[in-house]
Amino acid sequence: MSLASLVRKLEQFVRLSAADHAILNRASSERVRRFGPRVDIVREGEKPTDVHLILSGWACRYKQLEDGRRQVVSFFLPGDICDSNVFILREMDHSIGTITAVSTADLSRDFFEEVAANHSRIATALWWDTLVNAAIQREWTMNLGQRTALERTAHLLCEIWLRLRLAGLTSGNSCEFPLTQADLADATGLSKVHLNRTLQELRAAGLIVLKGRTLAVPDLDRLMRAGLFNPNYLHMDHEGRQLDARTVDAAAGCG
Amino acid sequence: MSLASLVRKLEQFVRLSAADHAILNRASSERVRRFGPRVDIVREGEKPTDVHLILSGWACRYKQLEDGRRQVVSFFLPGDICDSNVFILREMDHSIGTITAVSTADLSRDFFEEVAANHSRIATALWWDTLVNAAIQREWTMNLGQRTALERTAHLLCEIWLRLRLAGLTSGNSCEFPLTQADLADATGLSKVHLNRTLQELRAAGLIVLKGRTLAVPDLDRLMRAGLFNPNYLHMDHEGRQLDARTVDAAAGCG
DNA sequence: CGGTTTCAATAACGTATGTTACATTGCACA
DNA sequence: TGTGCAATGTAACATACGTTATTGAAACCG
Numbered sequence: 001m002s003l004a005s006l007v008r009k010l011e012q013f014v015r016l017s018a019a020d021h022a023i024l025n026r027a028s029s030e031r032v033r034r035f036g037p038r039v040d041i042v043r044e045g046e047k048p049t050d051v052h053l054i055l056s057g058w059a060c061r062y063k064q065l066e067d068g069r070r071q072v073v074s075f076f077l078p079g080d081i082c083d084s085n086v087f088i089l090r091e092m093d094h095s096i097g098t099i100t101a102v103s104t105a106d107l108s109r110d111f112f113e114e115v116a117a118n119h120s121r122i123a124t125a126l127w128w129d130t131l132v133n134a135a136i137q138r139e140w141t142m143n144l145g146q147r148t149a150l151e152r153t154a155h156l157l158c159e160i161w162l163r164l165r166l167a168g169l170t171s172g173n174s175c176e177f178p179l180t181q182a183d184l185a186d187a188t189g190l191s192k193v194h195l196n197r198t199l200q201e202l203r204a205a206g207l208i209v210l211k212g213r214t215l216a217v218p219d220l221d222r223l224m225r226a227g228l229f230n231p232n233y234l235h236m237d238h239e240g241r242q243l244d245a246r247t248v249d250a251a252a253g254c255g
Numbered sequence: 256m257s258l259a260s261l262v263r264k265l266e267q268f269v270r271l272s273a274a275d276h277a278i279l280n281r282a283s284s285e286r287v288r289r290f291g292p293r294v295d296i297v298r299e300g301e302k303p304t305d306v307h308l309i310l311s312g313w314a315c316r317y318k319q320l321e322d323g324r325r326q327v328v329s330f331f332l333p334g335d336i337c338d339s340n341v342f343i344l345r346e347m348d349h350s351i352g353t354i355t356a357v358s359t360a361d362l363s364r365d366f367f368e369e370v371a372a373n374h375s376r377i378a379t380a381l382w383w384d385t386l387v388n389a390a391i392q393r394e395w396t397m398n399l400g401q402r403t404a405l406e407r408t409a410h411l412l413c414e415i416w417l418r419l420r421l422a423g424l425t426s427g428n429s430c431e432f433p434l435t436q437a438d439l440a441d442a443t444g445l446s447k448v449h450l451n452r453t454l455q456e457l458r459a460a461g462l463i464v465l466k467g468r469t470l471a472v473p474d475l476d477r478l479m480r481a482g483l484f485n486p487n488y489l490h491m492d493h494e495g496r497q498l499d500a501r502t503v504d505a506a507a508g509c510g
Numbered sequence: 511c512g513g514t515t516t517c518a519a520t521a522a523c524g525t526a527t528g529t530t531a532c533a534t535t536g537c538a539c540a
Numbered sequence: 541t542g543t544g545c546a547a548t549g550t551a552a553c554a555t556a557c558g559t560t561a562t563t564g565a566a567a568c569c570g
Contacts, residue, residue, distance in 0.1 A: 045487075063397045065483055071400040073393045083389070086381045093390050093488035116371065127340045128386070134338070135348050137392040138328045142318045144399035145326040145444030149557070180517065189400030191558050196519065212566095229322055232300075233348035404527070435547065446528050451549060467536090 002055060003028045005079025005167040010125040012166070012236070020122050023114065028053060031106040035098045042096040048089055050106035052082040057102030058178055062186065063094045074137065075099075075160065075179075081168050084126050085112055100178045128235070135233040144189045147228065149198045151189035152188050154227030157208060161217055162234060177215035202226070214251075257310060260334025260422040267421070267491070275377050278369065283308060286361040288351045297337075297351040303344055305361035307337040313433055317441065318349045329392065330354075330415065330434075334422050339381050340367055343420030343477040355433045358398035377494070390488040399444050402483065404453045407443050409482030412463060416472055417489060432470035446501045457481070 003091045005025060010016065016024075032055065035041060041052060041059065046111075059076040072095065076082065082096060087109050115122045136159070143152050160177075164170050185195040207223045209216040216222055224231075258279060265271065271279075272466040287310065290296060296307060296314065314331040328349065331337065337351060342364050370377045391414070398407050415432075419425050432441075440450040457463045462478045472478055479486075 009266050061393070063393065065401060069401040071397045073396045083386065086386065088379065089386055089490050090492055091487065093490070094393060097390065124343065128343050130343065131338065131344055134389055134392065137389065137396060138316070138349060140396050141328045141392060141399060142326045144396060146320060146324040181519095182517080192518090193520085193559075194557055197557090200519085232346065235344050235348070237345055399553080436549095447548090448529075448550085449527055452527090455549085 001255065002078075005077070005169075006053060008079070008168060009166065010122065011078050013128045013194070014121040014125045016121055016125075017132065020119050023111075023119060024122070024236075027107055027111045028105040029056065031108075033104050033106065035102045035104070037098055037100050037102075040095055040097045041102070042092055044092050044095045046092050048083075048086040050056045050094055050108055051084060051086055051112070052096070053105045053107055054078050054080045054082075055103045055105055056229070058099040059096055059102050059147065060099060060187075061094050061096050061181070062219070070186050071189065072183065073140065075187070077160075077163055077167055078169065081107070081126070081129060082128050132235050135235065139233045149188070149190055149194055150201055151185065151195075151227050154202060154223055155197065155229050156184070156188060156221070156227075157202075157215070157217070158224050158227050158229040158231075159234070161215075161220065161223075162231060162236070166236065172217035173218055173220075174214055176213055177210065178213050257333075260332070260424070261308060261336070263423060264334050264421065265377065268383045269376040269380045271376060271380075275374050278366075278374060279377070282362055283310065283360040284368045286363075288359050288361065290357045290359070292353055292355050292357075295349055295350055295352045296357070298361065299347050299350045301347050303338075303341040303347055305363055306339060306341055306367070308360045308362055309333050309335045309337075309349070310358045310360055313353055313354040314357050314477070315354060315438070315442075316349050316351050325441050326444065328395065328441070329388070331423055332415075332418055333424065336362070336381070336384060339385050341432060354438065387488075387490050390490065395489045404443070404449055405446055405456055406482050407445070408439065408450065408453045409457060409462065409478055410484050411439070411443060411482075412457075412470070412472070413475070413479050413482050413484040413486075414471075414489070416475065416478075417486060417491070421491060428473055428475075429464075429469055429471035431468055432465065433468050 006028070007016070007021070007024060010024075031050070035057075042048070044063070054076045056078050060068055060072045061074045061076070061082075062072045064070045076096070086092075115126065139155075139159070143155050147155060161170065164175050169175060181195050181199065182192055184190075184199075185192045188195060190198065192214070199208070199210060202223075203210065205226070206218060207226055209218065223229070261283070262271070262276070265279075283306075286305070290312075297303070301320070309331045311333050315327045316331070316337075317325055317327045319325045331351070331372055370381065394410075394414070398410050401440060402410060416425065416430070419430050424430060435477045436450050436454065439454075440444075440447045443450060445453065454463070454465060457478075458465065460481070461473060462481055464473065478484075
């Protein structure tokens with residue numbers, strides 16, 4: 001339960017002043033809430049009031065059809081902000097549910113107004129975050145529309161891996177991985193059975209080691225090739241600084 | 256080639272002052288460009304400089320894999336803004352191509368700064384537009400991941416229909432429709448052959464009349480049911496005002 | 511601890527959608 | 541007023557993925 005992942009992410013993009021740090025600290029320590037695993041934080045149809053910042057744990061955004069078909073449309077990792085300025089909208093068009101136990105800080109409309117008025121660097125960084133999230137959603141569209149089951153699954157694992165690494169949540173080539181096969185199936189648009197087959201295939205090819213709640217990626221480049229993964233859409237590079245794997249690791253390690 | 260569709264869209268959400276109208280007018284009359292049909296406006300990998308406002312014509316955002324597989328990830332209709340503040344990013348993660356002849360106005364960084372500083376109502380309306388576009392992208396993810404070919408195609412047609420209607424580009428139950436079956440196939444993630452089969456099925460069910468470059472929707476409610484279409488994600492209602500079909504028509508008609 | 515639930519694995523079988531190939535229509539333009 | 545190319549339509553066949561069902565192994569828990 002900490003602000004570290006968010007600050008690290010934003011500072012990757014802009015340098016923040018002492019005043020910037022102060023307001024982020026204040027915002028993320030007021031109105032903290034804790035949730036158990038597998039519960040809804042927000043339900044489709046509700047009036048959005050606050051923006052949720054994930055301090056710890058994993059969550060997901062999902063939509064459901066009346067007959068029960070369910071699609072996970074994004075994952076939230078520590079440091080992720082659910083939707084800057086959602087409170088503009090009259091009602092939610094999707095639900096947000098936890099995967100693990102989660103703690104959040106509710107960011108108020110006032111916080112965003114204060115940021116817009118007096119913290120332009122945070123405002124810029126939040127725009128960058130918004131644009132990256134939009135790019136991720138587009139990439140998911142691509143993933144579901146064009147990639148085969150194997151490519152699709154490999155691609156999703158690459159994305160999660162890189163986002164975790166940036167948040168400082170990987171160690172060496174492994175990480176905690178609380179998603180069940182049902183979660184992965186709902187995110188990739190595959191049936192549970194076929195997702196299982198696909199994981200077996202990835203394992204047999206030595207591309208992943210997934211057991212218990214731990215994922216290891218022995219050779220990220222190979223997994224990326226299997227998933228036709230091009231990291232450009234994550235926009236982890238900026239201001240003319242091109243990040244390779246080493247610098248991303250360094251960024252993830254600092255703080 | 257006009258600003259009308261954008262103004263109508265934004266005024267659906269906020270009331271704009273004379274000064275607001277003035278800056279929109281200025282922004283959309285400077286730096287106008289025209290493109291032929293089937294050309295790229297922006298290519299993946301390029302440095303984004305300006306934000307494109309579509310004044311007239313249809314365009315799309317697409318991504319491509321090395322082996323040629325192509326996914327259309329969104330359509331742009333008149334009044335659409337490609338990506339508020341994209342110039343924050345170092346390089347584009349997708350391309351934008353025209354469908355028909357298109358005219359655009361390039362919106363500069365200065366425009367957005369001016370809006371943020373002195374036109375808070377436009378700023379709010381642009382945030383709303385950004386949130387709606389994000390919601391549309393999520394719905395496409397749902398569409399590709401969970402819906403069958405028939406549902407998926409019907410859903411896409413409903414979305415385009417409602418967006419066109421809001422932009423004032425439908426008349427009665429028909430509209431111009433320049434998308435080819437190849438475009439629709441790339442957007443729905445179906446093969447051209449299967450998309451064709453699916454259109455035949457929609458025609459046979461009397462759900463659409465699609466011939467030449469014209470689409471008619473004899474019974475929108477039935478098409479919506481066929482596509483399991485719930486319009487909530489378009490957030491066409493707001494500020495406590497719940498829009499039904501009639502009020503949307505009225506909004507589309509005014510101006 | 512023993513019972514219950516969740517998650518993962520595997521098999522047999524079914525089908526929605528993809529692929530290849532070719533015919534037809536329609537429209538731009540010479 | 542043909543002629544050519546893009547767009548649409550159709551058929552035969554192939555396959556990636558879905559469905560249903562069953563089992564075993566962990567995790568949970570009263």
